[in-house]
Amino acid sequence: xxxxxxxxxxxxVLAGCAPIxxxxxxxxxxxxxxxxxxxxxVGGMSxxxxxxxxxxxxxxxxxxxxxxxxxIVEVHQMMMxxxxxxxxxxxxxxxxxxxxxxxxxxxxxxxxxxxxxxDVLAGDxxxxxxxxxxxxxxxxxxxxxxxxxGGDEEYHSTDMGKTxxxxxxxxxxx
Numbered sequence: 043x044x045x046x047x048x049x050x051x052x053x054x055v056l057a058g059c060a061p062i063x064x065x066x067x068x069x070x071x072x073x074x075x076x077x078x079x080x081x082x083x084v085g086g087m088s089x090x091x092x093x094x095x096x097x098x099x100x101x102x103x104x105x106x107x108x109x110x111x112x113x114i115v116e117v118h119q120m121m122m123x124x125x126x127x128x129x130x131x132x133x134x135x136x137x138x139x140x141x142x143x144x145x146x147x148x149x150x151x152x153x154x155x156x157x158x159x160x161d162v163l164a165g166d167x168x169x170x171x172x173x174x175x176x177x178x179x180x181x182x183x184x185x186x187x188x189x190x191x192g193g194d195e196e197y198h199s200t201d202m203g204k205t206x207x208x209x210x211x212x213x214x215x216x
Contacts, residue, residue, distance in 0.1 A: 068096060068097045068098030068100075068102065068177060069094065069095070069096060069097070069098075069102060069138070069172075069174060069177050069178075069180055070094075070095040070097055071092060071093065071094055071095075071172065071180055071182060072092060072093045072095065073091075073092045073093050074090060074091070074092030074093075074170075074182055074185045075090070075091055075092060075185060075186055075187070075188045076088055076089070076090055076091075076155070076162060076166070076168045076170075076185050076186065076187040076188070077089045077090075077091065077148070077162075077187070077188070077190045078162050078163055078164040078166070078187040078188060078189050078190065079189070079190045082158060082161065082162035082163075082187070083158065083161045083162075084158055084159065084160060084161060085157065085158060086158050087112075087154060087155060087156045087157075087158060088111075088112070088154075088155040088158060088162045088187075089118075089146075089148075089152040089153065089154050089155060090107075090146060090152060090153035090155065090170055090185065091145075091146045091147050091148060091152055092145075092146050093143055093144070093145055093146070094136075094138050094143065094144045094145075094146065094172075095138075095142075095143040095144075096138040096139065096140055096141065096142055096143075096144075096177075097141070098140055098141075098177070099140050099141070100140050100176060101137060101138065101139050101140055101176060102137075102138045102140075102174050102175070102176040102177040103134070103135040103136065103137050103138065103174060103175040103176060104117050104135050104136040104138060104144075104153070104172060104173070104174055105117065105134075105135035105173050105174060105175050106135070106153075106173045107153055107170055107171050107172050107173050108170070108171045108173070109155060109168060109169060109170045109171070110159070110160075110169065111155060111158055111159060111160050111162060111168055112155035112156055112157060112158050112159065113156070113157040113158075113159060114154075114155075114156040114157050115153060115154070115155055115156070115170070116131050116153075116154050116156065117131065117132045117135050117136045117151070117152075117153060117154070118130060118131055118132060118151070118152055118153075118154040119132050119136075119150065119151050119152075120149050120150055120151075127149070129154075131154075132151070135175060136151055148190065153170070153172070155170075162187050163187060164187055164188060164189040165186065165187060166186070166187040167183075167184045167185065167186060167187075168184075168185045168186075168187060169181065169182065169183045169184070169185070170182050170185055
């Protein structure tokens, strides 16, 4: 009986180490979370962060996604433009080279959720479908929204598809 209890406990520990989302085609998604901030209210925006690991022998591209909490889901990047950090859509998507891991992180690449149809509050559980070129889409259920302070974020464009964001004073917390 004791051996069975140890086996069950071991399996539970290993299950906790498993990736959050993966596909049979080679993508492994991990450490995923959704940003909850003063901007993550109806009509506002949020972002998804985590790791994307391509375990296949071919390049795969993250091209977007879908979720019930936002009308628009795009792959974005932060980059220095005219002396300021600005956010922009990555045309063609985010390349995940064969055998490599790419980070989705505050101040870097991320999956942007725009035109929110419901508030995203800390502790909320969100489902997001990651859309790939070269791989089956991956659905991740139960991604947790975590608080993140936005500081003095400035959104330079009202066109939700081409938002520029000043990240000069942005702070994030996990």
